[in-house]
Amino acid sequence: MLSVFKTAYENLITRHPGGVLVFVALLTVVAALGLPRFKIDASADSLTLEADEALDYYREISERYASGDFLVVTYRYRQGDLFTDPALDTLRQLSGELAQVPGVESVQTILDVPLLYSPKPEISELADGIRTLSDPDTDRDLARQEFLSSPIYRELILSPDGQTTALLVNLELDRRGLELVRERDALRRKRDSEGLTEAESARLEEVSAIYLQHRTEQDLVSRQRVDVVRGILEGYKSEAELFLGGVSMITADMIAFIKSDLVVFGAGILLFIIVTLLIIFRQVRWVLLPLSTCILTAVIMLGLLSWMDWRLTVISANFVALLLIITLAITIHLSVRYREFAAQNPQWDRRQLALESVRFMAKPCLYTALTTIVAFASLVVSGIRPVIDFGWMMTMGVALALVLSFLIIPAVLMLLPKRADGIGEDNSHAFTLLFSRFAENRRRLVLTVAVAAAVIGAVGATQLRVENRFIDYFDSSTEIYRGMLVIDRRLGGTVTLDIILDKPQIEEPAFDGEEDPFALGVGDSGADSDGAGDYAFTSADAFAAEDPFASDDPFAAESETVEPSYWFTVAGLSTIEQLHDYLERQPEIGKVQSLATLYKVARDLNGGPLNDFELAVARSGLPAEISDVLVDPYLSIPNNQARITLRVMETDPNLRRDELIQRIYEYAHDEMALAPENIRQTGLLVLYNNMLQSLFKSQILTLGAVFIGILLMFLVLFRSLSIAIIALIPNMLAAAVVLGGMGLAGIPLDMMTITIAAITVGIGVDHAIHYLYRFRSEFAKDGDYLATMHRSHATIGRAMFYTAITIIAGFSILALSKFVPSIYFGLLTALAMSAALLGSLTLLPLLLLIFKPLKGPLESREAPGKPEVAGEGLAGA
Incomplete structure (x- = not known):
């Protein structure tokens, strides 16, 4: 079967080279037609785990409390105090313009939030109307003090210096999107756990397509809305210092970063390829041939992804640069081998040169491509959607690069006239021979450095961490x-965290079948020291009966429509307040908001504690302006649930998300005796933390998959366990160097750096395959290990050096990104590839000399002195 395929391939290349190129051209045109469909995804979905149950809970809570997305605009008046008429008039005008933007539900500013301390009213006066800063008779000094010190607004709406405020631009909740994605995820979970019926499978496919289309439309609308908001803010930049924040804005900017990176990386890599090929080959044909192969591979792959509606994320934005680098490496190996044959066999015609080149390079290139594919395919076990997509994209891309390189290059060489001029001018083998002589003469040093690197790498790897600050992902500009x-x-603070409290299961006190005679009066009995007493657990029932004094109750109309809630009793509010106060004491946490805020204000306005009856009456009389701000976002009566929202300060250098989450749980369970089933945490901080905490497991899984896959391929290729292990050692060392270096330098694992070790092994092992394949071929000539090593360095060593330098410099171009993880990814991978190259040119041949794993007929004829280095006199060798 293999021989039939080989014959068919050789006949196709030698007899129909023009047809091959026409086919590739047509394929390129078809793929290019799909490029207008190309899309980029920077949504929150692309930064979460593939199967994270916390994500569905987060969506459920968002829908329950109508907490949609929002934008934050910071406002600092340039020309004077914030509380002057010009400053407030400008703020009012800006707020009005933002409120008119399509998709904006409301805009909240210091101008329209209710004031309860400017001056402080009695509780009974709240129903008469709520004062705001916009009222002409409001004392602005008192308002400023309220914004700075009241439990409602402190650290929320005004900076400590009183000069920077925030406009909260609330966006309409995408309920349709939430319904679609929750239905899709429910079907996915059922599919993975118990399987789907035919109808359910069809529905899953349908709802997935509908949701994808809906999200595409909403992402476009969101980016347009951000552009409109930015346009409005631009008109006020001369009067105020303004900054825009929020998930929508970050998403829009990340898409801009991805597009910029695609252009910068693509252009930078192409320019680098041209310069590199000119330096290496110094002939136009050897520049245009690899360059055109790289470009065609990238265009076809991007077109294929576009037709499949497979979207790039901030992680896979490096896809084009990587594909160009890997394709170039394959073309350089083919080109160098062709030129070697042309220099050694000037009598061969172009057909024989092309065939012998592809015959000799087919197996090592196939196995190097397969090992690279294994490295990228291993990323699919990570559980992180953008990393999974990146793995599959590169798997397909590397396979396409291999096929196109072995179609385009030999087909073009069959059509071009044979040229031998300039081929003998390359003397780079003299440089690579320095490495073989170093390995021969400095054996102890090479082994000592290798062992030291392994030890340091192991020590550094133990210090790897996943905690990092999201703000550090972006350039400070x-x-x-x-x-x-x-x-x-x-x-x-910036990143949100929600604490969800469910009503505890409470046993009602028994009264021998009689009703509690103190049901209405329990609120007046003494509570324990923390404000919670057993009486409070039955207080909700106190309002079940019709109030006989309803006609005299000033809040009677409202009280008939207010449902009782455990969380609006002394017991419930005391529980919330205890946890609320604990959260405020944590150094990483900024603003905390909950029903406890209202509870504190109510006690203050009342001049002392309130009982359950007073709380119920006060709640029934709350104006809508206060209820919308202090009750509705934190209470779900139908679900017997309370919500505490807080924001975590991303700039805190001591922030440890997982430790903070566990600390909150431990306090709730151990100090407050809350049952585990009655408290949950959700929000973007939880989702992001779940993704980070999966990175260690993902790192182990991906590296394990890579090493096992590559070891099996080595066994098939070389049919020797000892050679397979020898080949893996330098690349394992390179992975240890980069992981250990990250640990020692304090560089955390993230979605980008998690891929470095697997990619390093997958690409770096290509050097080992090419070197061992040539070493085995040269060894068969005389069985002399030393002579074989020098000949291998003088021939395949050059191609290894070219491709390695190309890969190292290509990855280094990623340092031009504005996305910091891309910078780390590029520079660290360049470091790892440098280590892999040095290992393949020094440690690998030294291990071959020491263990002598090859069994040749002339193995015993190893020369006692320094052998003549074959290849030094070869033109173009």
């Missing part, structure tokens, strides 16, 4: 960074 910095330091 970007608006994302500057906006998050202002919001974090002046306005109470």
Whole structure:
């Protein structure tokens, strides 16, 4: 079967080279037609785990409390005090314009939030109307003091210096999107756990397509809305210092970063390829041939992804650069081998040169491509959607690069006239021979350095961490960074965390079948020291009967429509307040909001504690302006549930998300005796933490999959366990160097750096395959290990050096990104590839000399002195 395929391939290349190129051209045109469909995804879905149950709970809570997305605009008046007429008039005008933007539900500013301490009213006066800063008779000094010190607004809406405020631009909740995605995820979970019926499978496919289309439309609308908001803010930049923040804004900017990276990386890599090929080959044909192969591979792959509606994320934005680098490496190996044959066999015609080149390089290139594919395919076990997509994209891309390289290059060489001029001018083998002589003469040093690198790498790897600050993902010049910095330091934090409290299961006291005679009066009995007493558990029933004094109750109309709630009793509010106060004491946490805020204000306005009856009456009389701000976002009566919202300060250098989450649980369970089933945490911080905590497991899984897959391929290729292990050692060392270096340098694992070790092994092992394949071929000539090593360095060593330098410099171009993880990814991978190259040119041949795993007929004829280095006199060798 294999021989039939080989014959068919050779006949196709030698007899129909023009047809091959026409086919590739047509394929390119068809793929290019799909490029207008190309899309980028920077949504929150692309930064979460593939099967995270916390994500569905987060969506459920968002829908329950109508907490849609929002934008935050920070406002600092340039020309004077914030509380002057010009400053407030400008703020009012800006707020009005933002409120008119399509998709904006409301805009909340210091102008329209209710004031309860400017001056402080009696509780009974609340129903008469709520004062705001917009009222002409409001004392602005008192209002400023309220914004700075009241439990409602402290660290929320005004900076400590009283000069920076925030406009909260609330966006309409995408209920349709939530319904679709929750239905899709429910079907996915059922599919994975118990299987789906035919109808359910069809529905899953249908709802997935509908949701994808809906999200595409909503992402476009969201980006347009951000552009409109930015346009409005631009008109006020001369009067105020303004920064925009929020998930929608970050998403929009990340898409801009991805597009920029695609252009910068693509252009940078192409320019680098041209320069590299000119330096290496110094002939136009050897520049245009690899360059055109790289470009065609990238165009076809991007077109294929576009037709499949497979979207790039901030992680897979490096896909084009990587594909160009890997394709170039394959073409360089083919080109160098062709030129070697042309220099050694000037009598061969172009057909024989092309055939012998592809015959010799087919197996090592196939196995190097397969090992690279194994490295990228291993990423699919990570559980992180953008990393999974990146793995599959590169798997397909590397396979396409291999096929196109072995179609385009030999087909073009069959059509071009044979040229031998300039081929003998390359003397780079003299440089690579330095490595073989170093390995021969400095054996102890090479082994000592290798052992030291392994030990240091192991020690450093134990210090790897996954905790990192999201703000550090962005360059300090970007608006994302500057906006998050202002919001974090002046306005109470950025990343949201919600604590959800469910009503505890409480046994009702028994009264021998009789009703509790004190049902209405329990609120007046003494509570324990923390404000909670057993009486409070039955207080909700106190309002079940019709109030006989309803006609005299000033809040009677409202009280008939207010449902009782455990969380609006002394017991419930005391529980919330205890946890609320604990959260406020945590150094990483900024602003905390809950029903406890209203409870504190109510006690203050009342001049003392309230009992359950007073709380119920007060709640029934709350004006809508206060209820909308202090009750509705934190209470779900139908679900017997309370919600505490808080914001975590991303700029805190001591932030440890997982430790903070566990600390909150431990306090709730151990100190407050809350049952585990009655408290849950959700929010973006939880989702992001879940993804980070999966990175260690993912790192182990991906590396394990890579090593096992590559070891099996080595066994098939070389049919020797000892050779397979020898080949893996330098690449394992390279992975240890980069992981250990990250640990020692304090660089955390993230969605980008998690891929480095697997990619390093997958690509770096290509050097080992090419070297061992040539070493085995050269060894068969005389069985002399030393002579074989020098000949291998003088021939395949050059191609290894070219491709490695190309890969190292290509990855280094990623340092031009504005997305910091991409910078780390590029530079660390370049470091790892440098280590892999040095290992393949020094440690690998030394291990071959020491263990002598090859069994040749002339093995015993190893020369006692320094052998003549074959290849030094070869033209073009």
